[in-house]
Amino acid sequence: MKKILLTLFSFLIGFTLHVYSQTSFLFDENMAVFYPAGFDSVQTLPSPAVERDLLPISDIPVDWGIIPVYGTDSGKVTVTINCEEGTDFYATGEVTGHLRRNNTEITLWNTDNYGYRNYGGTRLYQSHPWILGVKPDGTCFGIIADHTWRQKIKLSDAIKITSDGPSFRVIVIKRNNPKEIMKALGNLIGTINLPPLWAIGHQQSRYSYYPDSKVKEIAEQFRQREIPCDVIWMDIDYMDGVRPFTFNKTYFPDPVGLNSYLNSIKFKSIYIIDAGTKQEPGYSVYDRGIAGNHFVKTDSGSIYYGEVWPGLCAFPDYTRPETRAWWKGLQRNFMQCGADGIWNDMNEPAVFGDTIGTMPDNNRHAGGGGLPAGSHLRYHNVYGMLMSMSTYEALLEANPDKRPFVLTRAGFLGGQRYAATWTGDNVSSWEHLKMSIPMSINLGLSGQPFNGPDIGGYVGNATPELFGHWIALGAFYPFSRNHNGEPSEQEPWAFGPEIEKVSQTAIGRRYRLLPYFYTLFREASQTGIPIMRPLFFADPADLSLRDEEQAFMLGDDLIILPRWANDAKLPAGNWKKIKLEDTEDNYQVTVILRPGAVIPMGKLIQSTADYNTEFITLLVNPNEDGTATGTLYDDEGNGFGYRSGDYAMHRFDASKEGDRLKIEITLTEGTRRVNRHYRIGYVTDDEVIYTDYSSDTTQYMDMVNEITGSRRDRTDFTDFLMNAGQKICQMQK
Ligand code: MIG
Numbered sequence: 001m002k003k004i005l006l007t008l009f010s011f012l013i014g015f016t017l018h019v020y021s022q023t024s025f026l027f028d029e030n031m032a033v034f035y036p037a038g039f040d041s042v043q044t045l046p047s048p049a050v051e052r053d054l055l056p057i058s059d060i061p062v063d064w065g066i067i068p069v070y071g072t073d074s075g076k077v078t079v080t081i082n083c084e085e086g087t088d089f090y091a092t093g094e095v096t097g098h099l100r101r102n103n104t105e106i107t108l109w110n111t112d113n114y115g116y117r118n119y120g121g122t123r124l125y126q127s128h129p130w131i132l133g134v135k136p137d138g139t140c141f142g143i144i145a146d147h148t149w150r151q152k153i154k155l156s157d158a159i160k161i162t163s164d165g166p167s168f169r170v171i172v173i174k175r176n177n178p179k180e181i182m183k184a185l186g187n188l189i190g191t192i193n194l195p196p197l198w199a200i201g202h203q204q205s206r207y208s209y210y211p212d213s214k215v216k217e218i219a220e221q222f223r224q225r226e227i228p229c230d231v232i233w234m235d236i237d238y239m240d241g242v243r244p245f246t247f248n249k250t251y252f253p254d255p256v257g258l259n260s261y262l263n264s265i266k267f268k269s270i271y272i273i274d275a276g277t278k279q280e281p282g283y284s285v286y287d288r289g290i291a292g293n294h295f296v297k298t299d300s301g302s303i304y305y306g307e308v309w310p311g312l313c314a315f316p317d318y319t320r321p322e323t324r325a326w327w328k329g330l331q332r333n334f335m336q337c338g339a340d341g342i343w344n345d346m347n348e349p350a351v352f353g354d355t356i357g358t359m360p361d362n363n364r365h366a367g368g369g370g371l372p373a374g375s376h377l378r379y380h381n382v383y384g385m386l387m388s389m390s391t392y393e394a395l396l397e398a399n400p401d402k403r404p405f406v407l408t409r410a411g412f413l414g415g416q417r418y419a420a421t422w423t424g425d426n427v428s429s430w431e432h433l434k435m436s437i438p439m440s441i442n443l444g445l446s447g448q449p450f451n452g453p454d455i456g457g458y459v460g461n462a463t464p465e466l467f468g469h470w471i472a473l474g475a476f477y478p479f480s481r482n483h484n485g486e487p488s489e490q491e492p493w494a495f496g497p498e499i500e501k502v503s504q505t506a507i508g509r510r511y512r513l514l515p516y517f518y519t520l521f522r523e524a525s526q527t528g529i530p531i532m533r534p535l536f537f538a539d540p541a542d543l544s545l546r547d548e549e550q551a552f553m554l555g556d557d558l559i560i561l562p563r564w565a566n567d568a569k570l571p572a573g574n575w576k577k578i579k580l581e582d583t584e585d586n587y588q589v590t591v592i593l594r595p596g597a598v599i600p601m602g603k604l605i606q607s608t609a610d611y612n613t614e615f616i617t618l619l620v621n622p623n624e625d626g627t628a629t630g631t632l633y634d635d636e637g638n639g640f641g642y643r644s645g646d647y648a649m650h651r652f653d654a655s656k657e658g659d660r661l662k663i664e665i666t667l668t669e670g671t672r673r674v675n676r677h678y679r680i681g682y683v684t685d686d687e688v689i690y691t692d693y694s695s696d697t698t699q700y701m702d703m704v705n706e707i708t709g710s711r712r713d714r715t716d717f718t719d720f721l722m723n724a725g726q727k728i729c730q731m732q733k
Contacts, residue, residue: 025058027055027056033172043166044148044165045146048382049144049189067081077162077168079168079170086136087134089132090134091132092104095122096435099548108129110125110126113125124424125409128412132445134178136543138540139175142175142185146169149378150163177540182530187528190417191447191524192417194522195403196638199420201229204222206233212258229507229607232269233270238251242278242308243283244330247337263340269341270342279305280310280311289314289326290314294316296317297317297364315359319367319386320368327390328393328397331390342405344388344410347408384412388415392417392418403638422453423453426453426457427460433466433469434550439453440478449531450524456471456490457470460486468502472587472589474506475510506587506588515634516554523633531554538556538571539571544569550568557599557630563586578592578593596621596627596629598618598654598663601616614675615677616676617679618680620661629651632648635648645672648671649669679691
């Protein structure tokens, strides 16, 4: 009966209803889609995750192998997929526990989970119905359970998906290696937009910095102590009684003045906006929300109210295009305060005071614009994503020449198109420090490369030792933010001079490596390949790497090995530790360079406001055959000029010839001209041997005598100035 009603309803509002008998076909090379018999598209489509129309190009080959089998279990729809023995599973989104997901079960149901204390940590803020399978030979497949309803993914010998909703389509893709499968996922669900460069800088947050003089003081401390930082975060106490889009007049009387002061000392400011709207006639957001019919309804059709920070709240129904437009307008106006970015929180949505922690399953969302009306059970998991989508669009409309930056707590597969994410309310403990690595990796493997945990931990107090190790590692998360919810202070200087110095060194490493980081963000935005990667990406067929979760890779070229890692498995080959500083402490992670890699490094700066690529060090670790390659992406750091060619992608090809190292530098893409002074940092087993920065265009560099490792200064050979607009790869000395 319900189904008939929905069918009739969808007919009335003009949807085409497709009823499929069991259908499956290839829609792209080695990409297949399977529809259940009697598939009712209105129940699960359009897909908020998959952006492409899936049109048949051919039948599924008979030897395809990875076949979803539809069934039922206790009245629920199930899909079972048998896998080759020895298959390793990854991804499934924001998960706690081990990197390898074999023998785990996760419920996809966005949940506020303070301290990850409930549900064994298997229900967190985001949902990614995506499983990555890596076969023993290193070839890969990926599965999308393409619907948003609450569902469970159980990974044992087989994959079993159990849904609390109607039957859904399943997408199966196959590729030869992990990078190719991530590209294929990116092709289906989109990729991150290239963030503004400042968002890749280090960030400082606290629940909450207030009043505004405190915010200024914290930012000034970073500058005085010369600890690099780009962003300071305003948590809920900047608001008037936690009413979104308001300011507390006592604590934050002049937000425009505050933000312009912060900008003047090269900081950006980010403000939190929660989903709940305080039920309070006279509060204009609430009044207009009522007038515009913008709030989620109960099953009986009245407005639903639930308790959050401000007291009883109504919840914008982001499934409605009109509501998203309204929210966008509110957010756009708010940006006049000069905020640089927005932080969306509590958007699971979190509701206090009862056992389910959110609104009832049978609440109603109105939909519209192609999205069918539906229950909360259907739309819960995309609530946060739809909120961050309108936030992203608002920022773009407010400042069309700037790249938006949004951080969201709740999210869904595909949500990386609108916002970065952090892993919510973790704990200041060793366990959470260690767990953050597989969590971040699996989020990256789920299409969300721009993520990281609260450095130092959110719940509880970090000891100096724990914080020192966490900041040493945290400087290498794609999203690098220190955030803390306790009264105790967690700024880098809060733990005494030793840890302050450790923090300065660690964060300084991130800033020196920004040219490499930025190049990785560019790659992620173009392809979907994550920034932080598991070690098995280096050698997918090496089974010993499959569950290494202490160390990780940044891009293809660096391994980050925490100081506390015990017996980590590293890929074979002549990977070399890079000694990045003259000094040493007991906290910094070991940074290891791939044989055959050239990576770009810049000078130490305190804020990305001072970023430039005028002086670039190329760290080189030649292969056995004496060659090495690398790239460097560069653009304005903000804005959209890069979309019309205003960027430069350079490739570096190094080769050893006798006792000399030759580096050919080629502009491979883009029209941006950059004047650069390069120097080489030749990585040996014990040290990095630097040439001087180039002052002319000589192509050959005299390489340090390899055998003795002694330095020979040869300005005549070592120097060259690249005017990078030209391709001079043919030039030879
Ligand atoms: O229920 O805004 O995860 O980062 O500091 C707490 C206050 C609400 C939860 C977020 C946390 C943030 C906090 N918020």
